[in-house]
Amino acid sequence: MGLQARLDERKRLGLFRSMSVARNNSRVLNLASNDYLNLAMDSRLQSAGIEALRQYGCSSSASPLVTGYGPVHKELKQTLCRWHDFPNGLVWNSGYAANQAVLSLLPQKGDLVLADRLNHNSILYGVLRSGARLIRYRHADLDHLEALLADHCNERRNIFVTTESVFSMNGDWPDLRRIAKLKERYDFFWILDEAHALGWYGDRGQGLANELGVDGQVDLLVGTMGKSLGSQGAYTLFRYDCIGDYLVNFSEEFIYSTYLSPASAAIAIEAVAIIQSSVSLRRQGRKISKDIRHSLRGMGFSVAEGDSSIVSIVIGDAKKTMQAGRLLDSRGILVGSIRPPTVPKETSRLRMSLKATIASEDIERLLAAFEQVAKEFV
Numbered sequence: 001m002g003l004q005a006r007l008d009e010r011k012r013l014g015l016f017r018s019m020s021v022a023r024n025n026s027r028v029l030n031l032a033s034n035d036y037l038n039l040a041m042d043s044r045l046q047s048a049g050i051e052a053l054r055q056y057g058c059s060s061s062a063s064p065l066v067t068g069y070g071p072v073h074k075e076l077k078q079t080l081c082r083w084h085d086f087p088n089g090l091v092w093n094s095g096y097a098a099n100q101a102v103l104s105l106l107p108q109k110g111d112l113v114l115a116d117r118l119n120h121n122s123i124l125y126g127v128l129r130s131g132a133r134l135i136r137y138r139h140a141d142l143d144h145l146e147a148l149l150a151d152h153c154n155e156r157r158n159i160f161v162t163t164e165s166v167f168s169m170n171g172d173w174p175d176l177r178r179i180a181k182l183k184e185r186y187d188f189f190w191i192l193d194e195a196h197a198l199g200w201y202g203d204r205g206q207g208l209a210n211e212l213g214v215d216g217q218v219d220l221l222v223g224t225m226g227k228s229l230g231s232q233g234a235y236t237l238f239r240y241d242c243i244g245d246y247l248v249n250f251s252e253e254f255i256y257s258t259y260l261s262p263a264s265a266a267i268a269i270e271a272v273a274i275i276q277s278s279v280s281l282r283r284q285g286r287k288i289s290k291d292i293r294h295s296l297r298g299m300g301f302s303v304a305e306g307d308s309s310i311v312s313i314v315i316g317d318a319k320k321t322m323q324a325g326r327l328l329d330s331r332g333i334l335v336g337s338i339r340p341p342t343v344p345k346e347t348s349r350l351r352m353s354l355k356a357t358i359a360s361e362d363i364e365r366l367l368a369a370f371e372q373v374a375k376e377f378v
């Protein structure tokens with residue numbers, strides 16, 4: 001099919017995507033961006049960025065293997081290792097690049113990767129590049145994962161298990177304690193993407209594995225800095241030095257790209273310091289999440305239990321989902337309108353990225369707008 005025909009097909013199905021400049025002003029309640037702790041506009045982060053701009057300039061201006069890796073990047077890596085209690089790590093330009101590199105390079109031809117069916121695109125396409133065999137287990141279904149482990153554990157090949165903790169499009173999570181138990185029984189390498197759990201879970205905001213006491217069993221943790229941390233970029237943490245050496249030597253994403261700006265690194269360092277002590281903010285965000293879910297269920301929406309920062313309201317039909325998103329937009333509320341192929345067919349949804357700081361009058365405004373959506377679309 002030619003380019004135009006494929007675009008026309010997308011239009012016909014209500015799946016055409018286009019860009020528009022985001023409205024961001026004080027009257028708009030932006031629940032489409034992943035700034036869960038409202039740190040992106042925080043003056044302490046801004047000052048850290050400005051100071052780094054003055055000291056190190058506007059760009060790292062080179063790949064990390066040339067001169068792009070500076071003192072502030074090293075400090076960030078050390079800060080992240082201390083925060084999560086991992087001995088070693090690497091900072092990346094984005095979570096997409098980090099997942100692509102890790103999943104395409106660590107599993108090798110002959111290995112097996114067991115991956116949650118709803119894992120992020122960056123994980124899936126990373127594995128597909130690796131040449132390893134990929135089997136996707138049903139979303140968060142650990143009976144299925146265990147059955148696959150039992151079937152394949154005697155094959156004398158390396159097995160990798162990869163999952164998100166909080167799922168980006170559902171806001172739910174698998175039983176991480178059970179995965180840790182499975183790891184004791186079936187020896188596998190566990191890769192956990194905590195992109196959407198950082199800042200929200202953990203006694204110092206280190207994520208869900210920490211909160212559940214299983215972070216010690218994770219072999220490689222992926223974190224992103226463009227969400228709760230209010231910055232940009234990502235990191236991977238691991239326990240064996242050879243993993244870092246391997247990624248640095250073989251990852252094209254790492255070697256052939258200008259490194260993260262010093263300002264982004266400095267902003268992330270400041271964010272980690274703030275997040276560690278933001279205990280009451282975490283508590284508040286999780287309460288808001290529970291309350292909003294409860295209210296939405298009362299209106300007839302099907303919304304999962306839980307208290308994560310991501311609340312997904314499945315509408316089903318793609319065109320209806322876009323209309324519902326526009327209705328909220330007309331009332332000054334921005335949410336994500338998510339359609340296939342990002343989510344499975346017939347599960348188009350409104351996706352809210354909550355902020356722990358939403359004021360109670362904004363919650364009222366939000367719920368009133370959803371009453372209207374319920375009347376027209378449920």
Ligand SMILES: Cc1ncc(COP(=O)(O)O)c(C=O)c1O
Binds near residue numbers: 094095195
């Ligand atoms: C689970 C997950 N991992 C990785 C990424 C990619 O991170 P980044 O936006 O830093 O590229 C995302 C993006 O939203 C994500 O949801």
